[in-house]
Amino acid sequence: MRKKIIAGNWKMNMTPSEAVELVNTLKPLVDNDEVDVVFCVPSIDIIPVVEAVKGSNIQVGAENMYFEEKGAYTGEISPAMLTDAGIKYVVLGHSERREYFAETSGTVNKKMLKAFEHGITPIMCCGESLEQREQGVTMDFIRQQVKVGFQGVTAEQAKTAVIAYEPIWAIGTGKTATTQQAQEVCKGIRECIAEIYDESVAEAIRIQYGGSVNAETAPDLFAQPDIDGGLVGGASLKPDFGKIVQYKQG
Ligand code: PEP
Numbered sequence: 275m276r277k278k279i280i281a282g283n284w285k286m287n288m289t290p291s292e293a294v295e296l297v298n299t300l301k302p303l304v305d306n307d308e309v310d311v312v313f314c315v316p317s318i319d320i321i322p323v324v325e326a327v328k329g330s331n332i333q334v335g336a337e338n339m340y341f342e343e344k345g346a347y348t349g350e351i352s353p354a355m356l357t358d359a360g361i362k363y364v365v366l367g368h369s370e371r372r373e374y375f376a377e378t379s380g381t382v383n384k385k386m387l388k389a390f391e392h393g394i395t396p397i398m399c400c401g402e403s404l405e406q407r408e409q410g411v412t413m414d415f416i417r418q419q420v421k422v423g424f425q426g427v428t429a430e431q432a433k434t435a436v437i438a439y440e441p442i443w444a445i446g447t448g449k450t451a452t453t454q455q456a457q458e459v460c461k462g463i464r465e466c467i468a469e470i471y472d473e474s475v476a477e478a479i480r481i482q483y484g485g486s487v488n489a490e491t492a493p494d495l496f497a498q499p500d501i502d503g504g505l506v507g508g509a510s511l512k513p514d515f516g517k518i519v520q521y522k523q524g
Pocket of ligand 1: 485
């Protein structure tokens with residue numbers, strides 16, 4: 275049985291002091307050992323958030339990372355900086371990074387390899403635009419993102435990875451994919467992983483759904499056989515995130 279993983283993506287929100295306040299509000303609400311709870315936070319919030327979550331079940335993730343070890347890459351953050359600060363996860367290839375910061379599946383792949391090298395678990399995002407869905411090319415597009423993203427990743431590494439299926443049209447729009455749409459694509463991603471590796475990797479890898487997840491939609495989504503939790507944007511900044519993490523009690 276795969277353990278569910280519910281991660282918040284704070285995006286470019288929360289100053290360091292606001293971040294600590296939010297952690298202190300959410301800490302008692304997300305206390306649930308049955309699921310992995312991850313707060314993916316802006317770089318400047320990492321150190322205070324790692325400190326603030328001490329003694330709780332919350333793990334901390336970054337929202338991005340560079341693929342080089344160190345050097346003249348002004349403004350970037352290295353994997354060693356992240357691990358030294360206590361980071362366990364990193365979101366890679368979020369559609370906002372692909373759209374606004376020219377992230378490609380090629381650079382996502384380099385970052386994936388580097389994250390594994392440093393023992394950081396990648397949460398690799400993939401997902402189609404509304405246009406692609408309407409053209410009927412959703413699965414072709416996502417399969418390509420997954421295949422390129424996992425190039426050179428070993429089977430043992432892939433087993434520990436997390437993939438977040440995030441239809442672009444559902445992110446920050448309040449428009450959640452239907453449970454059926456989300457399950458269908460997550461199943462397709464698992465089949466793609468089985469083709470690249472084998473059934474044992476496909477069975478082990480965790481696949482999240484992301485896109486306007488809220489306390490009402492979470493229970494149904496997370497009950498699907500191929501949905502192993504969620505990547506949550508807007509709702510992760512509110513007490514609602516506690517209800518999402520405690521989705522079974524709703
Ligand atoms: C996200 O940013 O990964 C996301 C899914 O955002 P939201 O939940 O706000 O749609």
